[in-house]
Amino acid sequence: MKKVYITRQIAEEALKLLRENANVTVHSGTLPPKKNEIIKNIRDAHGLVALLTDQIDAEIIDHGKQLTIIANVAVGYDNIDLEAATRKGIYVTNTPGVLDDATADLAFTILLAVARRIPEADSFVRSGQWKGWSPNLLLGSDLRDKTLGIIGLGRIGSEVAKRAKCFKMKIVYYQPQRDLEKETNIGVRYVSLEELLSISDFVSLHVPLTSETRSMISRRELNKMKKTAYLINTSRGQVVDEEALYEALTEGEIKGAALDVYDKEPISPDNPLLKLKNIVLTPHIGSATLETRTRMAVLAAENTVKALKNEIPSCIVNPQVLEHRKNKT
Structure with a gap:
């Protein structure tokens, strides 16, 4: 045998x-x-x-x-x-194919988590800091009418777009080749990478790791994003320059980020990203159902x-x- x-x-x-x-x-x-x-x-x-x-x-x-x-x-x-x-x-x-829904669910989950500051809120309650309701307590960001920029409208990216539609978001996408059929069926608009970065309130990455996509989101790209924008990565960690991301998060170049993947896995205990409050981190669980x-x-x-x-x-x-x-x- x-x-x-x-x-x-x-x-x-x-x-x-x-x-x-x-x-x-x-x-x-x-x-x-x-x-x-x-x-x-x-x-x-x-x-x-x-x-x-x-x-x-x-x-x-x-x-x-x-x-x-x-x-x-x-x-x-x-x-x-x-x-x-x-x-x-x-x-x-x-x-x-078999993991598209689970990974799209996770991408949208951590998008919501960072937008509504869920980890911060959970820690706030558990640590006993919550003393009563306040109109300015842990204010997050709405999704309705916000623009989601999807880099890579493949199977998973398409499923994320469908979920965003339910939240009444505007959706743009970028990839080397346009997909006219998906533009019609899902209701998304094709833009250049530079335009996507400049107009999106949320940028979600769904690309494979190749020589072209390695560090495709670095200091230059992060500087093009809105200061109120969030970066979401559930693709591969090496797609994002983590040092540049840390600087963007600490210097206010972008508002927040949510990562399920990292340059080195498991993430090092001394990685400076672990110290930030404006980032949601999960341990590569995109398909973990x-x-x-x-x-x-x-x-x-x-x-x-x-x-x-x-x-x-x-x-x-x-x-x-x-x-x-x-x-x-």
Whole structure:
């Protein structure tokens, strides 16, 4: 029976499917396995089920002599060396679509939380500072008639736009290619990045991490935003220059921010962002619902089983591998 290594405990439904089709080994810890542990376990494995916190580089891939698939339980796949995998004829798959609603919910949740100062209010009550109602106590910001600027109107960005519509917000978006169909169906307006930054009351990031998007929000971009604006990031931490964000928040260049992702994860205890009151911080939980994480794991398991059976899996992110595998046969 073929072997599959899984880098973390995943939903039982997914484990059951994999165990019915392979000899399965699961990393028992809650933290990512060390590099040498991954190498040890994939030497004779045919499938690797990984998470976005696992850095699957060329060295690891070279040790997977029999690997057929690396199934990433995530939408993003910047943690995997696609070129190395393709060169070895290994499928790399992700789990798109199944986490759109959960991540959009989280993005809008932290947007509301920073706009209405929910963490501050919670701390205010718990610490015993609340002595009575006051007309100026913890005043936040309305959403109605405010402009939400979405950078990246993909699946998740589109779902965030739909939620914003329910709050009667105006919505603009930017991405390299216009999407006329979504402009009509959702009711959003396309603008340049510079215009989006200058007119938006809330800026929400929904882009993959690429060479073009790394540090795309830095000092220059933050300076273009309104002083009353908020920045929301649920995409990838490296999209935002954290040092520039800290300066913008402390110097009043923008009013607040909400982050679910960070340049380095977990966030360092001495990161200065932790000391600020005008920022909401969550621990990369965009897809963290029981239902969504189960669907993600099952999709990764289904893709793995297909590859083990010499079938073409869905959600391939390195389509060049198809030609490579064809040439090998």
